Amino acid sequence: MPEGDTVYLAATRLNGALAGQTLTRTDFRVPRFATVDLSGRRVLEVVARGKHLLFRIQDGVTLHTHFMMDGVWQLYRPGQRWRAPAFQARAVLETMPWVAVGFRLAVTEVIETTGEHEVVGHLGPDLLGSDWDPDEALRRLEAQGDRLLGDALLDQTVMAGLGNVYKCEVCFLRGLDPRLPVAGIPDLEGIVGLSKRLIELNRTTGSQVTTGDLRRGRGQWVYARAGRPCRRCGTPIRRRQEGAERVTYWCPRCQPRQEAGH
Numbered sequence: 001m002p003e004g005d006t007v008y009l010a011a012t013r014l015n016g017a018l019a020g021q022t023l024t025r026t027d028f029r030v031p032r033f034a035t036v037d038l039s040g041r042r043v044l045e046v047v048a049r050g051k052h053l054l055f056r057i058q059d060g061v062t063l064h065t066h067f068m069m070d071g072v073w074q075l076y077r078p079g080q081r082w083r084a085p086a087f088q089a090r091a092v093l094e095t096m097p098w099v100a101v102g103f104r105l106a107v108t109e110v111i112e113t114t115g116e117h118e119v120v121g122h123l124g125p126d127l128l129g130s131d132w133d134p135d136e137a138l139r140r141l142e143a144q145g146d147r148l149l150g151d152a153l154l155d156q157t158v159m160a161g162l163g164n165v166y167k168c169e170v171c172f173l174r175g176l177d178p179r180l181p182v183a184g185i186p187d188l189e190g191i192v193g194l195s196k197r198l199i200e201l202n203r204t205t206g207s208q209v210t211t212g213d214l215r216r217g218r219g220q221w222v223y224a225r226a227g228r229p230c231r232r233c234g235t236p237i238r239r240r241q242e243g244a245e246r247v248t249y250w251c252p253r254c255q256p257r258q259e260a261g262h
């Protein structure tokens with residue numbers, strides 16, 4: 001599951017390549033939109049909303065896509081060979097200078113721009129949005145009550161943008177077991193602030209570095225480090241799988257499972 005900074009970076013690249021360009025050919029390889037042809041229309045802008053991408057196109061049309069697990073948008077020059085198999089392509093947007101191809105997209109739909117709120121309106125404050133609202137994010141996090149912290153951080157209706165990497169890293173850096181109920185955690189404001197700082201730091205790279213160390217394999221405290229020594233205390237990092245998407249990594253010593261206030 002890509003993190004919000006990855007999606008933000010994709011939007012920045014796609015916007016730089018496509019904004020202002022006229023579509024010369026479009027191809028939506030999903031049954032519902034297979035006959036839609038947006039050629040002749042200009043791309044106005046490409047924006048990220050949490051993990052959603054919105055391609056705003058002339059005449060009030062928006063292409064809405066979502067990556068889910070391993071989707072990706074790639075940019076090619078016309079005629080250039082694609083780096084992924086054609087059968088995995090879900091959307092192709094051709095312009096004179098660039099061809100944008102979305103592979104393995106979980107959601108590909110063409111909607112009215114005025115209806116965008118129906119697909120992204122449920123999202124909480126966007127950590128990388130120009131309208132980021134920390135007070136509203138805190139209010140929504142506080143409202144999670146007995147829900148487990150790790151689940152609340154992944155919930156895009158609380159804050160939009162965090163994925164599994166940041167979930168694990170934020171919990172480590174705050175010294176909190178991801179299984180603690182939100183209601184028992186004293187400094188939720190610190191969690192919101194840290195989430196914003198971390199994702200902001202990686203905004204232009206999409207690399208999810210939380211340690212400040214850019215070297216390969218050094219970028220995270222706990223994520224994907226099961227069995228290896230904690231960078232802080234040396235205790236082996238633990239891993240727990242919760243369904244297909246939710247793998248949690250934590251240090252049992254740095255993130256003790258305190259009794260939550262009773």
Ligand SMILES: [Zn+2]
Nearest residue numbers: 230233251254
């Ligand atoms: Zn530790």
